[in-house]
Amino acid sequence: MSTLSLSRAPSLWREGLILGALVIPGPFAVDMFLPAMPDITRDLGASVAATQMTLTAYFIAFGLAQMIYGPWSDAAGRKPPIYAGLGVFLLGTLACALAPSIGVLIAARVVQAIGAAVLMVVPRAIIRDRHTGDAATRMMAMIMLVMSVSPMLAPLAGSLIMGVGSWRMIFGVLAAAGGLALVLSLRALPETLVPEARQPVNLGSMRRGIALLSRDPVFMGLTLVGGFGMASFFVYLAMSPFVFTGAYGLSPQQFSLAFAVNAMGFIAASQFAATLGARFGAARVVIWATFGFAGFAVLLGFWAFLGAVPLFGLILGLALGNACLGLVVPTSMVLALDPHGPIAGLASSYGGTLQMVVGGVMIGLTGLVFDGTPERLILAILICALLAVATVLATRGGRPRG
Template sequence: MFRAALILGLLSAVGPFAIDMYLPAMPAIATGLGAEVAQVQLTLTAYFVAFGLAQLVYGPWADQAGRKRPLYVGLTIFGVATVGCALAPTIGWLIAFRALQGLGGAVLMVVPRAIIRDMHTGAAATKLMALVMLVISISPMLAPLAGSGLIAIGDWRLIFWALAVAALLSFALTTFTLPETLDPANRIPANIAKLWQGTKVLVRDPVFMGLTFIGGFGFASFMVFIASASFVYTGEFGLDPTGFSLAFAINAIGFFAASQAAGPLSERCGILPVIRWAVIGFACFSGGLWVVGLAGFASLPVVVAGLFLANACLGLIIPTTMVMALDPHGDIAGLASSLGGTLQMVTGGVMVVITGLFFDGTAVPMIGAIALCALLALAVALRTLKVLHHAQTGAVQG
């Protein structure tokens, strides 16, 4: 299981690296391209929205053609777009190439999830997902620091050249170390009728949709943090790129450290209680931090500590809701993974745009948007977990 987690984690980490590595450079990009803060944030929104929509293609394609062919195509698109980002002459071109980069990088979200579902279900799948996320955790801890180092010896464009090299290495990793996990006998021919039928099954499943949006609002909060943190930490709190990278890493460590407890806790306590208490904790910590901020006490240590605790709860939510959403839909795991990922990414993109409307470079609006995401996740969770509990109780009694 560890070898599979390492390979899938390294592939899955390329997408987050494309986000986290250039976060310290966002103020420099604004200066270098003569762009407004909101325009630079659009480079993230464009990436996330394209990333989300492209999953609708990669999922069904992976169910039809196997898991490796979509990886080859997606990585090629990602690599070409990354070179385009490095050469972008204006903020408009950078936004466009970031969207293309998201179209390619989406394959690294869909296919590894489907491979995990090919190999395991239930608690075993949660454990493998957590191991994959442990490997991915190098991104928020090392990627911003790597980006800061590259800025110190060059400019922000050097970051994208490094990502182009990562795309080449990922292509080689896929070719030489990743086996095909979908047997030809289990492949599903992709056609409009079947896709529509499978989509209707998923959309009409209140548990699938509920779990997807619990994770979606949770993920949206992290997207809001990613889009705003560099401006808050460097602008309001006066950190340099390296200081921002360290503060960002502390917040992200809470997420990924907690994600490693998701598998053991699910086995010991059950997945439902883990999700329930994690969502409650997420809402309480983020909501409490917002109240503290409104009271005028949002200092750097308070913000970092509060987000650490909130993100720790989020680390329990994401892997468990992913696994539970896909578990009953193994026959259309690729479609379920892509639809779920699309809904989550689009939700996050919408929340980033909404945040941009009232974001002023300070911590309180950022924290308020995160708290709103947490409260929405809690509202959906209260309904979804009740439905799921009744369904499981009925099955046991039957």
Template sequence: MKPELIKMALMLGLLSCVGPFAIDMYLPAMPAMAEDYGVPTAMSQYTLVSFFVAFGVCQLFYGPAADMFGRKPPLYFGLVVFLLASVGCALAPTIEWLIALRFVQGMGAASVMSIPRAIIRDRYTGTEATRLMTTVMLVISISPMLAPLVGSLLMAPFGWPSVFYAVALATVASLLLIRFALPETLPVQQRVPVKITTMFDAFRVLFRDAYFMGMTLIGGMGMASFFSFLSIAAFLYTEYYGLSPTQFSLAFALNALGFFVASQFAANLCERFGGVAVVKWAVTGFTVSAAANLALNLAGVDDFAILVGLLLLGNSFLGLVVPTTMVLSLDDHGPIAGTAAALGGTLQMMLGAAAIGIVSAVFDGTPLILVAAIASCGVVASLLFAVTLRQSAQPVVS
């Protein structure tokens, strides 16, 4: 890969890590936090739901803002909001305050979800964009592999509030990175006029684009499956399977490893077979592995190694699905890349938030709910691909 691509991937990957870091580092703390506040498990899971709702909805504002004012100003604003909210979360006196501050934290984190995608589209398309996107995913993958472990190590001597102070420090580093290393990729002459009608016109174009919507929602079902895992993994692994917070962090990292390794093959596979074909076979593989996990559970097989092994396989397929669908959805929308990335991110986050709410509400302490939720996401993703392919002129190379 060209040195310029590597440099850009590292910068965008580190920026994009801020939101996931605030999620993954926090997971081992959830049982302890629920105990400290004296609230049930479901109440602590609302701190995830509130974060994801804000994380999703606020992208609708950051995307158009990035098209209107350039890429860097909205990043500054969002990260400052995120920094202040992170400190507030560490000091939250009640669970209700924490839920509210997590919402504000999500509002800030939304800026680093959609805008990096638009920055990629400013400079690259096609295979080169996929290669950059997958390298960004490589950097982001460090977060779910290391963040829970860092969180569990901080919790032992300093308690769960230390997790939020660590996130605040990471945010300061991100602000310095934007100031001194990240170039502005949207020249003034290419910026969209500041008009609310312009934003709604762009949304109208995107909602009417079946290919954009299809690829976005396919990636969204992959996100929803992962968020289902996020919402109950800490409780399932520690309370049902008896893992310590550190052991949970290592098991969680193993799942992320599959996504991380597979994503590095996405660009080469897309170059050889075409992006649509890669999505087709990766969605099929994800659905089959998820269905196998559900079938084994229903048959009475309750083995932790099998559960984790099939989750690892499914996440490996998602490592091909998620970055490829992101690139494919934006390819035809260069002039409104910020808005398109924002809408795509919002739809995916809202699917994730809905998955968290549903799974948390019905979680019975056993693996059945988790494997059933992931299998459902796989089936819906497969159906979405079939519908998208019928409504699109995009060819599939078998």
């Protein structure tokens, strides 16, 4: 009965909270793991680059797996892929907890990411099933509000878990979170894709859909704008544990608090995305927020050029830049998906794949020259910001051409 009533008269807040709670194991699998990275490096006798590969492999596998779940959800409905993905996520998470070497841990993270990918694709398609325009932006922002709890609480939770156990216990907690998400999807999540709207999966239709999306400069541009913005955060995820604990000498608990501060700007700004989009136009919000993100990255880069950036300056600059990304990411997602309702699942998965692969590649490339200093972290973020600006200028922030 609760599922039926939810499907008939969904509350935006309740629907957003349910979807947000469903997707949260994915980001928690990244953020809760961060304070443990230096310990994993020592415990498994790995290099810093090898430990960072647990993130690179996660993001690339996470991105590529989305190409499976999107078309599947367009053909079978939104719920069956969620059940399968959560099962794979649980298997990969348990393998992470038992990994005897860094190589096995990297492989287990790949399995974990393949399962977690469903939690990024299908909820976005569910939003597109129910909402468009400003309502969709508001729903996307609500999900991001719930997801944003992860950067604030997950690293702190991870450091607290390490205080009573080892880094392996973190993956035990993640397995429990995946189990709860599975129960939630069974009991509280309605099916939103009616049978008559489903499309059979075949390679031909996928090729045609991908070709259509790839030829759409607005879809590709908006996807890459969001992708470069997210890549800057992925680079921060990979580098910050070593920068804050090494260059600035923070404890795992202090790192968790510094990391949480950098998420606050994103959280606050994302809740204004729909309002600002309705007032000024979503495309204009994307353009100006992208320039704002780049502006703060340039200021940090100039500060680093003049001399060492203090801890407070780095945290403040990143928090302000992330506030701009809080407007860019949800708005660009909605603008990219809006014209492609009949293939919303494929569009969501293809866009997510491109964004995650961009993030994974950026981690891999910057990791090759990372030396543990704040300057290299700032440089990597500045490169991402400038690429986002170049892309938004080329696509005019999602404004239709002609």
